[in-house]
Amino acid sequence: MQFELTNEFLETLKEDIARFDRDTVSAKVGELYPADIAEILDEVNLQEAQFIFRLLENEQGSEVLMELDEDVRERFLASLSDEEIAEFVDELDTDDAADIIQELPEERQDEVLEMVEDEEHSENISELLSYEEGTAGALMAKELIKVNQNWTILRCVREMRKQAEDVDKVFTVYVVSNDGVLLGIVSLKRMLLNTERTIIKDIFEEGAISVKTDAKAEEIIKVFEKYDMVVLPVVDNQDRLVGRITVDDVMDVVREETSKDYQMLSGISEDIETTDSVWVMSRARLPWLLIAMLGGIVGAMVIANYEDELKLSPQMAFFIPLVVAMGGNVGIQSSALIVQGLANNTLSKDGMVKRILKELMVGLVNGLACSLVLLAYSWIFSYPVALSLTIGASLLAVILFAAAFGTFMPLTLHRMKIDPALATGPFITTSNDIIGLFFYFMIGRLMYTLVI
Amino acid sequence: MQFELTNEFLETLKEDIARFDRDTVSAKVGELYPADIAEILDEVNLQEAQFIFRLLENEQGSEVLMELDEDVRERFLASLSDEEIAEFVDELDTDDAADIIQELPEERQDEVLEMVEDEEHSENISELLSYEEGTAGALMAKELIKVNQNWTILRCVREMRKQAEDVDKVFTVYVVSNDGVLLGIVSLKRMLLNTERTIIKDIFEEGAISVKTDAKAEEIIKVFEKYDMVVLPVVDNQDRLVGRITVDDVMDVVREETSKDYQMLSGISEDIETTDSVWVMSRARLPWLLIAMLGGIVGAMVIANYEDELKLSPQMAFFIPLVVAMGGNVGIQSSALIVQGLANNTLSKDGMVKRILKELMVGLVNGLACSLVLLAYSWIFSYPVALSLTIGASLLAVILFAAAFGTFMPLTLHRMKIDPALATGPFITTSNDIIGLFFYFMIGRLMYTLVI
Numbered sequence: 001m002q003f004e005l006t007n008e009f010l011e012t013l014k015e016d017i018a019r020f021d022r023d024t025v026s027a028k029v030g031e032l033y034p035a036d037i038a039e040i041l042d043e044v045n046l047q048e049a050q051f052i053f054r055l056l057e058n059e060q061g062s063e064v065l066m067e068l069d070e071d072v073r074e075r076f077l078a079s080l081s082d083e084e085i086a087e088f089v090d091e092l093d094t095d096d097a098a099d100i101i102q103e104l105p106e107e108r109q110d111e112v113l114e115m116v117e118d119e120e121h122s123e124n125i126s127e128l129l130s131y132e133e134g135t136a137g138a139l140m141a142k143e144l145i146k147v148n149q150n151w152t153i154l155r156c157v158r159e160m161r162k163q164a165e166d167v168d169k170v171f172t173v174y175v176v177s178n179d180g181v182l183l184g185i186v187s188l189k190r191m192l193l194n195t196e197r198t199i200i201k202d203i204f205e206e207g208a209i210s211v212k213t214d215a216k217a218e219e220i221i222k223v224f225e226k227y228d229m230v231v232l233p234v235v236d237n238q239d240r241l242v243g244r245i246t247v248d249d250v251m252d253v254v255r256e257e258t259s260k261d262y263q264m265l266s267g268i269s270e271d272i273e274t275t276d277s278v279w280v281m282s283r284a285r286l287p288w289l290l291i292a293m294l295g296g297i298v299g300a301m302v303i304a305n306y307e308d309e310l311k312l313s314p315q316m317a318f319f320i321p322l323v324v325a326m327g328g329n330v331g332i333q334s335s336a337l338i339v340q341g342l343a344n345n346t347l348s349k350d351g352m353v354k355r356i357l358k359e360l361m362v363g364l365v366n367g368l369a370c371s372l373v374l375l376a377y378s379w380i381f382s383y384p385v386a387l388s389l390t391i392g393a394s395l396l397a398v399i400l401f402a403a404a405f406g407t408f409m410p411l412t413l414h415r416m417k418i419d420p421a422l423a424t425g426p427f428i429t430t431s432n433d434i435i436g437l438f439f440y441f442m443i444g445r446l447m448y449t450l451v452i
Numbered sequence: 453m454q455f456e457l458t459n460e461f462l463e464t465l466k467e468d469i470a471r472f473d474r475d476t477v478s479a480k481v482g483e484l485y486p487a488d489i490a491e492i493l494d495e496v497n498l499q500e501a502q503f504i505f506r507l508l509e510n511e512q513g514s515e516v517l518m519e520l521d522e523d524v525r526e527r528f529l530a531s532l533s534d535e536e537i538a539e540f541v542d543e544l545d546t547d548d549a550a551d552i553i554q555e556l557p558e559e560r561q562d563e564v565l566e567m568v569e570d571e572e573h574s575e576n577i578s579e580l581l582s583y584e585e586g587t588a589g590a591l592m593a594k595e596l597i598k599v600n601q602n603w604t605i606l607r608c609v610r611e612m613r614k615q616a617e618d619v620d621k622v623f624t625v626y627v628v629s630n631d632g633v634l635l636g637i638v639s640l641k642r643m644l645l646n647t648e649r650t651i652i653k654d655i656f657e658e659g660a661i662s663v664k665t666d667a668k669a670e671e672i673i674k675v676f677e678k679y680d681m682v683v684l685p686v687v688d689n690q691d692r693l694v695g696r697i698t699v700d701d702v703m704d705v706v707r708e709e710t711s712k713d714y715q716m717l718s719g720i721s722e723d724i725e726t727t728d729s730v731w732v733m734s735r736a737r738l739p740w741l742l743i744a745m746l747g748g749i750v751g752a753m754v755i756a757n758y759e760d761e762l763k764l765s766p767q768m769a770f771f772i773p774l775v776v777a778m779g780g781n782v783g784i785q786s787s788a789l790i791v792q793g794l795a796n797n798t799l800s801k802d803g804m805v806k807r808i809l810k811e812l813m814v815g816l817v818n819g820l821a822c823s824l825v826l827l828a829y830s831w832i833f834s835y836p837v838a839l840s841l842t843i844g845a846s847l848l849a850v851i852l853f854a855a856a857f858g859t860f861m862p863l864t865l866h867r868m869k870i871d872p873a874l875a876t877g878p879f880i881t882t883s884n885d886i887i888g889l890f891f892y893f894m895i896g897r898l899m900y901t902l903v904i
Contacts, residue, residue: 259792323748326741362737
């Protein structure tokens with residue numbers, strides 16, 4: 001039943017296209033789900049994709065369009081006339097249509113909208129485009145089923161038939177007042193279980209979880225996850241029902257947000273995939289590498305201050321990578337915990353000071369454990385006492401500092417309304433590296449003076 | 453409309469509980485959504501939570517139970533009798549009920565199941581428990597609405613009324629054959645738009661995307677995301693409809709998977725939150741730190757081999773952190789790209805060799821860029837030529853190696869059916885550090901011999 005795209009399928013399909021064999025291609029592709037067709041179009045070249053696309057019906061074509069990779073779609077839209085795009089827009093739900101329009105160059109947007117036949121549809125799309133990106137207003141669709149609380153079930157069914165024409169999937173029937181204010185929900189179950197004459201007012205479930213049009217994506221995701229929702233109504237400032245957001249749109253946003261955090265942690269500055277060009281991939285990765293290199297240069301300057309000590313005791317150099325790595329690791333652990341807690345909304349309710357104290361406790365436990373292992377090691381290999389003490393003490397100092405700093409930074413960024421994930425990027429790791437070197441050589445100088 | 457848990461609310465509620473003021477607590481809590489009540493119970497102590505919990509009706513209580521944090525729920529279940537748990541299980545959907553039963557100690561599971569009043573419900577739960585964890589069978593619920601293809605709409609509505617009693621939300625009405633084989637879907641819309649005498653066979657949409665009971669979570673997520681589904685039917689080996697999975701359950705799984713990848717990348721070995729104890733947090737983080745430390749010790753041994761060179765040219769020590777950090781960063785970038793591509797199913801269709809070659813190209817671009825910056829820096833600060841050449845050449849070598857190794861490892865782990873995210877953990881970074889040191893000092897020895 002499910003379609004699996006294989007290389008063999010692709011090759012024979014390309015041959016069919018090369019022969020301009022419309023019937024065979026139609027037969028192979030026409031019955032597939034839009035997402036499957038899109039998968040094929042993502043893999044063939046633009047000419048081949050256009051050949052397949054022209055064989056599809058308008059409704060099917062519009063759905064395929066929605067499922068394409070963004071860069072493929074962009075090239076596709078560029079090759080279509082305003083009129084053609086307007087026809088697809090006519091078929092799409094308002095939220096998808098708005099997405100398509102938004103991807104067009106500024107100057108084409110109005111032209112396409114004017115060519116959309118259904119004027120109400122076109123106005124609805126304009127409304128969606130007027131909301132700030134990432135807010136509930138921009139995410140929602142206008143298509144929904146609503147009934148007046150004073151209607152009978154019979155009238156509702158009649159009205160729903162009309163509205164259902166425009167709505168792909170009926171999840172929920174919303175109940176509104178005469179002013180359009182969202183009052184609650186009436187389940188299809190309830191409607192099935194009551195007689196046709198029953199007034200909605202008497203059977204509907206009062207109250208519905210909703211968000212305002214200006215709610216941010218973060219808040220919307222929280223509501224969806226907390227209340228396990230499938231579809232969320234959106235209301236304006238007067239609590240009038242203006243749209244609905246479905247869970248599949250939110251899943252995409254969740255994917256994007258977690259991807260962003262993951263990329264930050266791995267030192268990648270743009271949303272790239274393995275399919276992108278060498279140049280795009282290099283560009284997305286170079287900035288972080290340059291920052292790390294800058295950090296390395298500053299680190300070199302720090303060490304340069306201790307050149308004389310290094311001449312006397314080159315063994316000090318042996319443990320540079322260890323001290324630096326431990327600081328970086330602990331800092332990332334601490335920051336990542338906060339970033340993930342903020343993203344999943346699972347952060348404890350403690351204040352900043354309590355949080356840092358807790359991290360310092362964790363740092364103390366782990367720092368002592370690590371330092372003891374190291375002292376044992378350096379005792380076995382009979383390193384000089386001064387060196388052993390230096391490594392043990394600086395390791396503990398570095399771990400404690402990195403734990404506190406790694407907790408402080410993302411929380412502070414979050415308070416300043418900056419993405420806390422920045423703290424898991426190379427700035428902080430690099431700062432930890434440099435501070436670690438400072439600790440190590442300062443403690444080293446002290447120890448060698450004391451012991452000798 | 454939405455509830456926001458504040459510290460003030462919690463404090464006055466705790467005072468009400470301390471006075472055993474059932475009416476006030478009931479009034480404050482009774483009207484809230486289960487997820488909100490659960491949020492409160494997660495924040496108070498066990499005695500207070502039990503006080504609140506006893507005020508709830510059975511159905512409400514069972515829903516609250518499902519929303520609790522896992523560790524809170526575990527303590528809660530331990531404090532309830534088998535009979536009490538059986539009553540809650542009776543109220544829950546089969547998938548939630550199975551989750552609850554699974555969290556009980558082995559010896560209590562059968563006892564509770566036997567006490568469940570509704571025998572069919574109890575059998576359904578047992579069936580779900582018999583599937584392997586993480587598969588579609590274990591994730592699905594038995595509650596769904598299905599109609600026979602030979603029924604009229606009138607009969608369907610009658611049967612659906614009966615079935616709907618058990619089903620919270622009607623998303624989709626499935627059409628089955630006399631043998632129970634899943635044939636397709638009939639939308640409520642279609643049923644609204646046709647007369648009561650119409651036979652389902654004539655109006656239903658043939659074919660439905662489904663998964664088998666033994667499908668893995670990864671595959672299920674892919675299907676949900678690719679086809680933008682809200683509910684997915686599950687069939688057995690004879691294609692008979694046996695259950696359905698809803699999108700909210702899948703969202704939880706997506707969160708878990710991405711969290712796991714994120715934690716691996718940040719060097720945390722267990723699923724911990726900032727609310728966990730210092731001991732739990734230390735334990736989850738220590739293993740990775742010890743591995744990193746082991747790497748640091750091996751690194752120290754590598755450098756120890758070059759003690760004589762360091763005595764002659766202590767400046768070699770200056771750039772140790774830089775070379776090591778760059779190798780680690782590039783390796784993580786390369787591995788993270790693969791891990792994310794595998795998780796999001798966006799990996800290009802290239803083979804291993806082509807992928808590594810591409811990464812080497814990216815490495816070459818970025819490596820050359822970084823090396824040039826460094827050469828310029830060392831020229832300005834007039835470092836010895838041998839040192840400049842050593843840094844430049846080893847930086848390039850380290851970056852190229854890390855790029856190839858970082859691509860090779862997760863792909864190989866994935867082929868061996870091991871979690872590729874392991875490659876982003878400290879093993880690989882640490883290996884990169886050590887290899888980086890080797891390159892640096894080997895090239896250094898060569899350069900100093902050549903130049904001097």
